[in-house]
Amino acid sequence: MDDVTARRADSARRAVVAVWRIEAAKIVAVLTRYTGDFALAEDLAQEALAEALEQWPERGLPRNGAAWLTQVGKRRAVDHWRRQERYADRIAALGHDLEREQDAAADAVPWDPDEIADDVLRLVFTACHPALPQQARVALTLRVVGGLETAEIARAFLVPVATIQQRIVRAKQALADAGVPFETPSRAERPARIAAVLGVLYLIFTEGHAATEGDDWMRPDLALEALRLARILAALQPDEPEVHGLLALLELTAARFPARVDAQGAPVLLADQDRRRWDRGAIRRGRAALRRAEGFGRGLGAYGLQAAIAECHAVAPSVEATDWRRIVAAYEGLERLRPSPVVALNRAVALSMADGPDAGPAAALAIVDGLAGERALAASHLLPSVRGELLARLGRDAEAAGAFALAAERTRNARERAVLLARAASPRR
Template sequence: MTDTPHRETARSAPDEGARRAVAAVWRIESAKIVATLTRVVGDFGLAEDLAQEALLDALQQWPVDGVPRNGAAWLTAVAKRKAIDGWRRRERLDDRMAGLTHDLEREQAEAADAPPWDPDAVDDDVLRLIFISCHPVLSREAQVALTLRVVGGLSSEEIARAFLVPTATVQQRIVRAKKTLAAANVPFEMPPREEHTARLGAILGVLYLIFNEGHAASSGPDWMRPELSLEAIRLARVLAALMPRERDVHSLVALMELTAARFPARVDAHGDPVLLADQDRRRWDRGRIARGRAALGAADALGAGRGPYGLQAAIAECHAVAASIDETDWDRIVVLYEALGRIAPSPVVELNRAAAVAMATGPASALQIIDRLASSGALAGYHLLPATRAELLLRLGRDDEARREFAVAASLAGNDRERALLRAKAEGR
């Protein structure tokens, strides 16, 4: 009896290794697998279902038979066989099934000599899949869920945890999205060139939203969810490799990398927020800073000028290269925010400009900007407006007013960690 646990551990080790292999292949290769299947079967929803069924087979077979050399090819082949079986059961013995059978036999022969899967390899099928996941016929919530599911390879449970919604809600969004795409008869192809800019803008907007939710969680117990931001960076890099001539794609990669470089210093050992002025800049990720600056250079090299993502990336670069908060080029940041406000005006941009003005010329002039924003009502209910006003009042020596503003900000904050920080400031701690 005493050696039973040892035998169970010995048996479970290969199983666990195989499961990790399945998870790794799926996370990196799922977009390519689903994209290939969509091109073959002509139905996005069916392709995703077939891929999921193949994934279940891998979880059962790889621990027994061993991990195949090319796991992505194995999953794709199994899914294609399932498509053939489905057509056969429905007596669809037509040219399409015959052609798919022939292709499957050829691919299996080629896979025997193929090198292991390359996580950096991307193709046009993946690009088509990204455009489908962010099709304008879908709501923004559906675009986010579908992008993370079929392009990012996240499970419904992972997406639900990231956005603090029930798993059933995520599953319903994905199911409705697939039904909507089928009802709209969305083809598996790139949109016409004249639609590229608008459609690409929606894709970048989805990735930007995902990144920002990880950078500063809108609700929940954790101030940050870095795994969500890192997934957005990965997807943006895939997009940049697929669309190397698109300025805004490189600009978004730059913005994300330069911002994520500060992640290691943004929380303390207890998970509480550490604001920019208090961060240990030695902990900033220099590799991400280098990659971000390189991506911004790639965007600039295309010669189209800087758009909203490029200007935000340039602001993040100013922070990244500064040795301290006092040595930051705040005058340049103010100019960049002014440019951003002209090409992409919003109350949030104006709020950020006010914070930069406070550092460049002092809190009094910045407070005038904040008061104009407050009187306009454009940011009513947004906790960072009273929080920023409170910081300015504190610098002006108006402590009682500042504490009242911090209390208002705390009452509006949705994130537990941020709320606690604001309450502490309201209490003068």
């Protein structure tokens, strides 16, 4: 293979990966609706991906990569039905479904507020079926809908990779055994799934906001897809306070995206961001959603409290002028609702800012050191990076450098590693 051919093949393979990364959830969703079989649809999509990796380098890129992958998946579905000797029955069923859809379309009203028209959101609700344990629902949906690797999901849950692999395998088998159809749950059935759906959208957005590994600091396509689905969900479930709380959190956080990286894609930390670049429209939408969540009079839930924290940042003219006391109070409420080492770590950061330049970091460092034995943080870069920041503010530069170096060693994101190594070299930035 000459150099030109090799470069062309490499470019085609990168194109396959890019299309899959952006469109995988939609492809699986369409194939699930086409086949009525969640597990089969994922297998078909993976087969289409393998075929693209083989053909695109040789034959060139199709005009619409996602459509190509979807069409190959459908052809593989037909092959599957033929092998299963159910081809004629399935074709008849598809014909019946098409006739029913045409009849329904003729009689339909322009818009049904109870219908989940979006294929990806329908797929999320399917994967979040009550037949599965809560953790299995979230893990399966992150894998299939979010397109996250098993290792990325494991880090989100702070558990071993093998545990997540087992959850996903068992979840697929449970859905197959239960014969779960790809259909829209009724409004009465949605409350049993809504917590898992919210959890999935939150974790997909979180991975997009700060990628756990790779060369990019962010995966905005992933985060914005979660935001899009949250907007649809808020219209479908207007009477669920936490739906509006999550939407508020995502809007307010996404508002900072234009200022989170520089022209070279390097991270820009909150203290250094040009707040004039923040998306004021997203801030307005986020604050409006937060007011709706508060308007139910039931107190804010976990997502609403995080949205309240994001609002404090969004409206502050600077880091120093931020209402850190309100943020500390919100984290204290969050610890009561959903206690976790990560929440405690974030509360420590807020406390370090609220209590002044001397007392604050010292009090926060005591909290952080108390979390050192938490298994959930044992392999995470979060604790040493926070500890390094606090030590630097206390003037303990040598210790701070060691903490930043340890954090750099633990992170799997190249951009984040560069930032931490720079801090290790010069702790007081």
